[in-house]
Amino acid sequence: MNDIQTINVLKGLVIDGVSKANSGHPGGAMSSMDFAYLLFSEYLKFDPDNPGWLGRDRFILSAGHESMLIYSLLQHVGWLEMDDLKKFRQLHSRTPGHPENYMTPGVECTTGPLGQGAAMSVGFAIAARHLGAKFGTEVFKQKTWVLMGDGCMQEGVTLGAASLAGHLKLDNLVWFYDRNKIQISGQIDRSVSDDYQKIFEGFGWDVLEVDGHDHSKLREAMDHAQSTGRTQPLLIIGDTTMAKGAFSMEGSHKTHGAPLPPEEKAKTKEKMGLKDEEFYAPEDSINHFRRNFDKLRSEVKQWHAMLDEKMKDEGFSELYRQCFESDFSHLKDIAWDRSKPVATRNAFGDVLESWADQLPNLMGGSADLEPSNMTGAFAKKVGDFDRDHHGNRNLAFGVREFPMSAICNGMALHGGVIPFDATFLSFADYSRPALRLGAIQKVRVIHEFTHDSFYLGEDGPTHQPVEHVMSLRLIPDFLVMRPADAFETQVLMKTALVEKRPSAICLSRQKLPILDIDLDTVQNAGRGAYVVQDTEAEPNVILIATGAEVALARATAAELTDLNVRVVSMPCWKIFDEQPQEYRDEVLPPRMVKRVSIEAGVTLGWQKYTGSMGLNIGFDQYGHSAPAGDLEKLYGFTPDQTAKKVRDWLAQI
Amino acid sequence: MNDIQTINVLKGLVIDGVSKANSGHPGGAMSSMDFAYLLFSEYLKFDPDNPGWLGRDRFILSAGHESMLIYSLLQHVGWLEMDDLKKFRQLHSRTPGHPENYMTPGVECTTGPLGQGAAMSVGFAIAARHLGAKFGTEVFKQKTWVLMGDGCMQEGVTLGAASLAGHLKLDNLVWFYDRNKIQISGQIDRSVSDDYQKIFEGFGWDVLEVDGHDHSKLREAMDHAQSTGRTQPLLIIGDTTMAKGAFSMEGSHKTHGAPLPPEEKAKTKEKMGLKDEEFYAPEDSINHFRRNFDKLRSEVKQWHAMLDEKMKDEGFSELYRQCFESDFSHLKDIAWDRSKPVATRNAFGDVLESWADQLPNLMGGSADLEPSNMTGAFAKKVGDFDRDHHGNRNLAFGVREFPMSAICNGMALHGGVIPFDATFLSFADYSRPALRLGAIQKVRVIHEFTHDSFYLGEDGPTHQPVEHVMSLRLIPDFLVMRPADAFETQVLMKTALVEKRPSAICLSRQKLPILDIDLDTVQNAGRGAYVVQDTEAEPNVILIATGAEVALARATAAELTDLNVRVVSMPCWKIFDEQPQEYRDEVLPPRMVKRVSIEAGVTLGWQKYTGSMGLNIGFDQYGHSAPAGDLEKLYGFTPDQTAKKVRDWLAQI
Incomplete structure (x- = not known):
């Protein structure tokens, strides 16, 4: 078996999975397979024996509808069985219609709503850089690799997240844009004329354009991604053909969201030299795919040995424990003067400032409302995470609410940090898709929403939340908290901290009296x-x-x-x-x-x-x-x- | 009086308005005033006697928090009284905290939630170009001018809308970006390193960078905007100083969202040569501001004469009537075969196709879900609105849900067209901020949301709406419709057409039986x-x-x-x-x-x-x-x- 043959086997699995389900997206998975195969078999660092290895590179399929692509790869890795592929898009299978991290080993995050995989990847890259600064870049040197399609590139959240990633110079982030120029409604030129090279260079990215089916060019691009001395996130634009390898439907948007017709399927398999057999994956193909597994295993072994060595340092191991375990028993409470009214946004700011010292893995910030969200004291204490200060923990997100919350989801999924973000409650609407996707994934992200009612006053109807608290309550697995005073705020912030789901804490702009109840009662x-x-x-x-x-x-x-x-x-x-x-x-x-x-x-x-x-x-x-x-x-x-x-x-x- | 003196008078009004309200945003209004003053006094086409003149240029203050800027200008135009300025941010005044089109003559749309003014402006420009194609570009030759700040530029919705505007080559659209590099949380370089020249050129825009306080450069840029032969939307980046003209606080982010301190205020007025008087606006200043009003009035007169002449053509006047009056009595109903189940998304598509002929001002499309939203037949009939076909009425929005809905808001506000858009219900979350802003403005936009429950099946939890129907019901002045069969769909689409508020029509992917009730009953x-x-x-x-x-x-x-x-x-x-x-x-x-x-x-x-x-x-x-x-x-x-x-x-x- 060689690369081409293995790729064809993988494409055959994609075709068969979609056909059996009679539902799915083969075209994009086929156009992306050259890149994805090379990434998985030669570049991606992972532990073949443990999908949860902390030091692994992360792979995010932002074009989530191409899910059969990652399932076929994971079958070759060994984390999915052929039976799983046969149950594509069936009830309770490990191969749902879009990748769900809580269903499938090897899937880092839930994708499908376009652009959010890309935006989450920025959070992964931030978390990795931060942990690298804390524990050594030899420990956390992982890259985050993202596969995106034309649709992802059109989403505003992608552009906003890219802008921030460029600003932060996240050189551990690599986006591969599979430019097959086809989407559901036809050619992308109905809707898009973007020059992405220019745009991403404008965002501060390193950009390469390559033939996405030329393996030597793809390897060159990935070698470049792994080279040292780079200082920017990297966008690899791969020009590809939709449904690459199909018998007669290459380039057709009819392959985007539907199985290949039976005859096309048969002829495509014949053309690709595949056996006329459903879900054909010979041992040879799998062995070829795994040709670097020994090397990977030995690298993982070295990594663990290195970590064990470092753990002997008590300061290191204590910090490591604090970042990767959830122990909040040591948190000290603030005792506000009960005679003075306090806006709950100020109480939140006070607690945040106090936690800045007590929780070394607390990391986050505001979408440019720092003085209004009261995150300034935290920011001052921990400094801005920027291109030169990866150990700092305040994130100056800019006016980018939706990228912000998606990035926080990514940070939480990466692990090792506890992310929070902040904006006005009215703008929870901007980040709502990320709030929902965070809840689906049950990530612990603390969303601070201040100015939580018409009591904000002069800014008027656009800024005054009316339906927001209730509309957030409707989101399954999403906690909405609206504390009555400073002490309730503190109690609920601790609740949010121990919860395994996202929380929105809705806070007043105006001062509120401290409730005349004792501290035991307020715990309720x-x-x-x-x-x-x-x-x-x-x-x-x-x-x-x-x-x-x-x-x-x-x-x-x-x-x-x-x-x-x-x-x-x-x-x-x-x-x-x-x-x-x-x-x-x-x-x-x-x-x-x-x-x-x-x-x-x-x-x-x-x-x-x-x-x-x-x-x-x-x-x-x-x-x-x-x-x-x-x-x-x-x-x-x-x-x-x-x-x-x-x-x-x-x-x- | 000269330009500088008049500008200083206007800045004095900004300072006084914010001080009297003890709330507001003087810094940005002062940095933008040179541009805004020149635009209003020399370039903007409007009828001084009628804010509603159809042929007017539109001015959109996307940086809505700079509201005192437009109020001071409108006082000089004559559409606001000095008393209005004194009631800035007070209950029921015509000068609310952010511009509200339904409160203030001369305000085209409600802004404040950042980026949405910019996105709506693309809708204004589309509507103008479309009406130009229909009725002659000599009738509808208006430009849309937008003033935006750093915050607007950071929003994903701005970038997505810009991408579409560039693709469509909307050469009647001019964005002025007041780059004062200060936002609430400090210098923008905490969050942004974007090279906007490159980025917008990548989007297909014409970009100029000028000193935003140099009047000759500003005039050159606006002359360029008005020159013929241009084929792209234009971004003018004006480098400015926050709180330009302030005594000692130029460049300070403390002027972003708070009044100038009393001493600073006094010294600033002194520095600017203003009388020590609150709300000082001498006759001279107003006269100088209005120096081109006679010319404007004569142009408006000519425009009306031209339109009267054209109206003599019966075909022209009939089409004009159809586009600007709301008469739907002629609509023919579809009679589906009662024995066959029909997915309500298909029923919607059928009605849309039928309306394509009957409603010449119906205009819209899908965020790249044409075959799923069933808008394809409409698209085929009316063709894509693109750079070469402004008379066409289908909008291939690409995967840009939020820009799409904001653009539809802008089209509706412009008038002459009835906009609709379409995506999956689950992605209503993406466009939600625009749905709310449309409801605040009570615009008639028809939002088609298909795949309205878990019955969509295989695509899984990210695509299956759960809380969406209910969460949309919570938005004030927003109609949520969920028809039970094809006939109910038709009835409700007509309701949406005659309503003066936005509607969301939630539709099934799956086939539904026709209810066994008579056609009179279903009208209910x-x-x-x-x-x-x-x-x-x-x-x-x-x-x-x-x-x-x-x-x-x-x-x-x-x-x-x-x-x-x-x-x-x-x-x-x-x-x-x-x-x-x-x-x-x-x-x-x-x-x-x-x-x-x-x-x-x-x-x-x-x-x-x-x-x-x-x-x-x-x-x-x-x-x-x-x-x-x-x-x-x-x-x-x-x-x-x-x-x-x-x-x-x-x-x-």
């Missing part, structure tokens, strides 16, 4: 909801509030002293829903139906807790540009107005 | 919800469903013949909520509490209609990659399973 914020004020008698009205409106709920209760009012703070719905029934019934007694929600956002959704006959005090329209105090009155968020609403409602039910 | 889909199947006796259970699940609800009812089951199709919540109470009570009788929702998406939110004790059949997790039929069974969406759930629930309440 970590249970999602708890009673912050009760009545001696059986309560006959429950006010449920979140964030800033908890103080309003208490003030409302103070106007309703003739009633027996309980006030519940409910900073995280999802966690509350996961508590034992007993606890939930304790906080919200099932028989107790007179329930009121108070939240400065849309009311739709609150009926879950108040019932459809409950009272939902909220805000279901766009705001206005005006000082917060004026808006508060206009929108009915003063205690006298809320108390009146409660009374009117009680009178009417 | 336009009321948001209606009874599609009833029982002769008083109903004792109501099944409420949307989209594909309406057929499932009917099949479920068929399993529950011993009960009196009503089935309600509820394709658009918002429209239903806006119906008279009487109608709503008719569909969902208030006393009737046994309510079940069936929708293949998150259940949170449905409690609004079912109460918290109702049964919500839905899908609250990420999906799997597998054939739809397997998922249907696994997730409990077969009639026997749903019927069993209803029975179990009834037994328990």
